[in-house]
Amino acid sequence: MTIAPERIAQIEARRDELAAQMATGDLPGDRFVAVSKEYAELEPVAAAAGEVRRLRAESESLTFMTQDADDDLRAMAVEELHANRAQLEAAERALALALLPRDAADERAAMLEIRAGTGGDEAALFAGDLFRMYQRYADNRGWRVELISASVSDAGGYKEVVASVTGAGVFARMKFESGVHRVQRVPATESGGRIHTSAATVAVLPEAEDVDVQIDDKDLRIDVYRSSGPGGQSVNTTDSAVRITHLPTGLVVIQQDEKSQHKNKAKALKVLRTRLYEAERQRLADERAGTRRSMVGSGDRSERIRTYNFPQGRVTDHRINLTLHRLPEILEGEMDELIGALIAQDEAERLATLDG
Numbered sequence: 001m002t003i004a005p006e007r008i009a010q011i012e013a014r015r016d017e018l019a020a021q022m023a024t025g026d027l028p029g030d031r032f033v034a035v036s037k038e039y040a041e042l043e044p045v046a047a048a049a050g051e052v053r054r055l056r057a058e059s060e061s062l063t064f065m066t067q068d069a070d071d072d073l074r075a076m077a078v079e080e081l082h083a084n085r086a087q088l089e090a091a092e093r094a095l096a097l098a099l100l101p102r103d104a105a106d107e108r109a110a111m112l113e114i115r116a117g118t119g120g121d122e123a124a125l126f127a128g129d130l131f132r133m134y135q136r137y138a139d140n141r142g143w144r145v146e147l148i149s150a151s152v153s154d155a156g157g158y159k160e161v162v163a164s165v166t167g168a169g170v171f172a173r174m175k176f177e178s179g180v181h182r183v184q185r186v187p188a189t190e191s192g193g194r195i196h197t198s199a200a201t202v203a204v205l206p207e208a209e210d211v212d213v214q215i216d217d218k219d220l221r222i223d224v225y226r227s228s229g230p231g232g233q234s235v236n237t238t239d240s241a242v243r244i245t246h247l248p249t250g251l252v253v254i255q256q257d258e259k260s261q262h263k264n265k266a267k268a269l270k271v272l273r274t275r276l277y278e279a280e281r282q283r284l285a286d287e288r289a290g291t292r293r294s295m296v297g298s299g300d301r302s303e304r305i306r307t308y309n310f311p312q313g314r315v316t317d318h319r320i321n322l323t324l325h326r327l328p329e330i331l332e333g334e335m336d337e338l339i340g341a342l343i344a345q346d347e348a349e350r351l352a353t354l355d356g
Contacts, residue, residue, distance in 0.1 A: 002092060003049070003052065003095055003096065003099070005053070005056075007049075008049040008050075008052060008053050008095075011042070011045055011046050011049045012046050012049055014042060014046075015042050015043060015045075015046035018035055018039040018042065019039065022035055022036060022039065044098060045095070045098040045099065048091065048094050048095040048098045051091045051094075052088070052092055055084060055087055055088040055091050056088065058084055059081065059084050059085070059088060062077050062080050062081040062084055063081060066078050066081060093351075097347055097351070100347070100350050100351070103171075103172070103175075105171050105175075105206035106169060106175075107168070107169055107171070108207055109165060109166040109167070109170050109171070109206075110164075110165045110170045110171045110174050110175070110204050110205065110206060110207060111148075111162065111164055111165075111203075111204070111205040111206075111207050111271065111274045112134060112145075112162070112163045112164075112165050112174070112202070112204055113160070113162045113202070113203040114127045114131050114158065114160070114161050114162075114200055114201070114202050114203075115127065115159070115160045115200060116153070116158065116159050116160070116198075116200050117180065117198070117201050118198060118199050119183075119196065119197070119198025119199060121154070121155035121156075122183075122187045122196055122198040123198040123199060124153030124156070124157035124158055125153070125155065125156055125157035125187075126157065126199075126200050127157050127158045127159070127160075127161065128156060128157030128158050128161075129157070129183075129331060130200055130202065131158060131161050131163070133330065133331050133332075133333055133335070134163075134174075134333075135333070136332055136333025137333040137334075137335045138165055138167070138333075139333065140334070140336075141167060141168075141173075142167060142168075143165055143166060143167030143168075143170055144165070144166045144167060145164070145165050146163060146166070147161070147162075147163050147257070148162040148163055148164055148257070148267050148270070148271060149161070149162045149254075149255055149256075149257045149267070149271075150162070150257065162271065164207065164270070166207075171204070171206045171207075172343075173339050173343070174204045174339075175204050175206075176339065176343070176346070177204050177305075178202055178203050178204050178305075179201070179202060179303045179304065179305035179306070180200075180201055180202075180303060180304040181200050181201075181202055181305065181306050181307075181308065182197060182198070182199045182304055182306070182307045183198050183199070183200075183307075183308045183309075183310070184307065184308070184310065184311070185308075185309075185310035185311065186310070186311070195311060199304075205274050205277075205278040206274070206277065206278065206281070207270075207274050207277075208273040208274045208276070208277030213273045213276045213277050213280075215246070215269070215272070215273065215276070219246060219248050220244055220245065220246060220247065221244070221247060222244050223243040223244075224240070224241065224242055224243075224261055225239055225241050225243070226239055226241065227240050227241040227256040239261065240256065240258065240259055240260060240261045241254070241255070241256035241261075241264060242255050242256070242261060242264040242268050243255075243268075244268045244269065244272055246272055249276070251275055251276065253271045253272045253275070254268070255268035255271070304318060305317065305318060305319055306318065308327060308330075308331075309327070312325070313325055313326075313328065314326075315327050315330050315338065317338065317341070317342065319345075320341055320342060320345045322338070322341050324337065
């Protein structure tokens with residue numbers, strides 16, 4: 001899309017105005033923080049706008065030179081103009097992307113929830129494979145993964161696992177993972193060599209902060225009871241497990257992985273706050289977009305988004321019709337090509353919406 005010169009001038013003028021305000025040293029503390037934040041957000045946009053303006057001026061100069069009588073000078077100008085047009089196209093796209101409305105949650109940590117679906121023990125094993133894949137991806141990017149709760153399957157893997165992923169830009173890169181992931185492979189217990197299909201559901205939610213969701217104590221029913229399942233003898237000797245019910249919505253969160261009732265309550269409240277925050281985000285998004293939802297970024301957990309085919313060593317993302325024959329590497333956390341393609345498709349869709 002082409003950004004009007006007036007819009008570019010407006011962006012740069014606002015950047016300069018903010019810089020001047022900060023330089024005076026007269027702003028009160030809270031106002032200085034607000035101005036600094038706006039400046040930090042606007043500076044990369046202004047830099048992109050300045051590059052577009054520079055390349056447009058260069059294009060005009062080169063176009064004029066192509067009309068020169070000197071053959072050598074004209075030929076040089078034509079060659080440089082060709083390169084300039086490619087640079088200008090890229091710069092205008094970069095500026096358009098910078099001007100797109102940002103998801104306020106992009107820089108947040110994320111709550112990762114994986115649940116085994118159809119397929120019994122094999123689905124639980126696959127849920128474990130997915131969790132390890134995301135752990136390795138997080139390691140590759142320097143993120144931190146903290147296990148919140150886990151329900152381990154008898155055969156291995158997880159019936160359900162919830163973790164917090166923290167780091168720079170976590171939600172921006174992980175948000176497209178929500179949906180149904182399907183695996184096609186021969187289970188270790190399958191003597192006939194038949195390929196089985198199993199599934200697991202992934203949900204990625206932006207983590208809420210205390211200021212995002214105010215929870216009134218009277219809206220909570222908190223039950224404590226004795227933990228069950230793995231965790232050592234001491235788990236079963238005290239009422240450390242916590243079940244929190246949010247009465248207005250009926251949301252229920254159970255936490256029993258810690259031996260401390262206090263820690264279980266804190267983790268349960270963190271999960272509850274995040275789920276309430278996500279519900280409000282979805283409500284607002286639906287109001288803004290009406291019935292239209294982005295193909296890539298819908299976050300619909302009932303939608304089959306990806307298939308991992310072990311016999312063919314391939315991963316197919318059905319939303320963007322992308323197939324990569326790199327299944328072992330992807331399961332080892334090498335997901336940048338896959339996630340990068342999803343981000344690029346989402347950007348293209350949003351740009352097309354602006355153009356329309």
